[in-house]
Amino acid sequence: MTDYRRLRVALLGAGAVGSQVAALLRKHADELADRAGAALDLVGIAVRNPDAPRDADLPRELFTTDSEQLIVGADIVIELMGGIEPARTDILLALSSGADVVTANKALLATHGPEIFDAADQVGASVYYEAAAAGAIPIIRPLRDSLAGDRVQRIMGIVNGTTNYILDRMDSEGSGFDEVLADAQKLGYAEADPTADIEGYDAAQKAAILASLAFHTAVPLDAVHREGITRIDKQAMDAAHHAGYVIKLLAVCERLADAEADSPTGEAISVRVYPALVPREHPLASVHGANNAVFVQAEAAGNLMFYGAGAGGVQTASAVLGDVVSAARRHIAGGVGVGESTRANLPVLPIGRVTTRYQITLEVSDEPGVLATVAGILSEGRVSIATVEQTIEPTAPTEVEDAPGVARLVIGTHTAREQDLSDTVDRLAASGVVGRVVSVLRVEGN
């Protein structure tokens, strides 16, 4: 074996991903050295309890509770603890000690990204985070580098495997949300506390990271509009199916022209996570199970899609190790790290100023004139109707004989402004002719 320069690699955390990273670093040591041009010596693994059982068979002497000592002697620090602290403090210590950092910590990057990237810039180090956005799918380098000469117009990402698994099973089996969630928990696709996934928090963190890269703008997590999938029931699924759509939890990152936007070019961006109707013929509609996919529309490159497994210990370890090899190559090559590009600094629009298409489902009394009233309210609210379908609700309760039955109106709109749409739906609800607003869903992907 070639006599390579040796680099000291420190690992923080030994959970599902960390154990795999440690095991693969050791198993493929020779191959990784050939590719990196440097031997990657795993010098220690900082954990809370060195004696806890691990997924991989790792020598006891690698484990330590003294993360500080481990970090200051390292060339490359891999942070896989998750959470904000002590991850943030450890990463800042690593950077100030001259190490490059590899992390899969989306929560930390989405909330403290600018602080961490600034710290790296100040010492000329690099932060690598391929595993933080879409598991094993290489999306960071394509956005950061390959598309750096293009203008990304829109990203639509299925970036949370748990919710895609749930929605896909609801769609294919006609099962209800609670039933599928319980099953997903049993099978290990969903956590005991599924909030981070099903309420869209995980997807929102990834959306902030993707939008920051795509639009060269530091997007704070609290600028990401977020809705989860808990209100998606069997009825909504059936209605989507009937109309030629599938429901997906999408992270949408979009470049928009906005007359009121506070930017020199009148350009702004929107970053939002919500369940949306996607046409069945759209490539994102065929992303099944716990898989992820990121659909990118760019001015010159056109439509691109990146597809693969989302989370998973060994899959995420692949992305982490790719970053470790990159960090090692940079260490050998010399020079300073290339910082994040955030100079476009576009304003992030509130959800009210975003425009998209909608599908509104209403329960109305089955009487003459109701449709005219509804259409009038929409028109006054600057919401233009594209399609209307009326169905008599077969299970409608008619307690009084001769009382009007209940009909269901499914209204597809042309592109409307979210604030107009939302005000209009409020007026519909208060109009007297609408018994219930069954659902309001955005339509994305055409």
Next chain:
Amino acid sequence: MTDYRRLRVALLGAGAVGSQVAALLRKHADELADRAGAALDLVGIAVRNPDAPRDADLPRELFTTDSEQLIVGADIVIELMGGIEPARTDILLALSSGADVVTANKALLATHGPEIFDAADQVGASVYYEAAAAGAIPIIRPLRDSLAGDRVQRIMGIVNGTTNYILDRMDSEGSGFDEVLADAQKLGYAEADPTADIEGYDAAQKAAILASLAFHTAVPLDAVHREGITRIDKQAMDAAHHAGYVIKLLAVCERLADAEADSPTGEAISVRVYPALVPREHPLASVHGANNAVFVQAEAAGNLMFYGAGAGGVQTASAVLGDVVSAARRHIAGGVGVGESTRANLPVLPIGRVTTRYQITLEVSDEPGVLATVAGILSEGRVSIATVEQTIEPTAPTEVEDAPGVARLVIGTHTAREQDLSDTVDRLAASGVVGRVVSVLRVEGN
């Protein structure tokens, strides 16, 4: 605008891609400077005829015929002339003058890659070639960097838009090859001389580049087995359809265990381009029109797919400009370029030692005992039968009354070694019971 360091960018060639690159460099100059951290000054465009009409509106004074003078004064040289010479000489001059090089020249990299990468290594420069493998689809950085910590097992790529367009139309419309080719030429999807596309030369160059990256091995173009699509007729399409397959021209790059392989681990690789049967449910089967896609199977990451437009002036320009930004960032960051990783140096197996599944279609006399004879020959040849379907050929000529009719046998095999298969097919053809070997197609993707 920030006062950036200025980098001198020289462009060689102003065809479909070059014109777009020049136009976008000028149109988005401020944005690109913000992203690169350096102003990218297009200082000149070397062409044979400065007065020829161009796709984009570019100032006459940018054009020059003196490529040498342009190159030696540049920080970044973009080579978009294509062909071997003078591209090779110009790129070597650029590297020896200290410039980084961006190229989309797959023919050159597939034949003179090692010479060019060595020249770059010697001066610490970098060669970027995202546009050389799959048009605008970011695949170089994912393979080179993101998957550098993983082990790629297999790549199956639809990397030629022209042939995918032709095969897709044959499949969806039931049209014949010649008819669709003529139409593709009229519509600009195929060249007047379509040889490079339909005979697989273009795909073979891309396969050599992808395999070199994926397996950290310099793969010479003449080690790539290549077959084109000209023998795919309507009958083959119909038969594929009937059996649940679609025919795609695939670039297959595969890691194999081979007992006789001359490598320390017994590992070898195979790189081959041919029309193959792909199951209709495989993600590659839904790649329509002139689009490209690269399906990657890696040990840890699992299955990934990268999808997008193949060739096209503006799409390819996106990939080129991404490389220009990367080259500029590296220039600013300092340090030497990261060279190609080829230390695995795996042997490339000849096609005879590759194993795959096959579908063999034979015309045989419709007599008792024929199937037994065919099965016997296959078994002797170490080709194991998975499925057999027999159909009487309805259009068979029966000149003599009472002469046996002609039947058609479609045989699906288990995995067999190509040499065994090929020898067996020769024996079948000479056996006396087989009237004609209609087709032999490999099955990939399951």
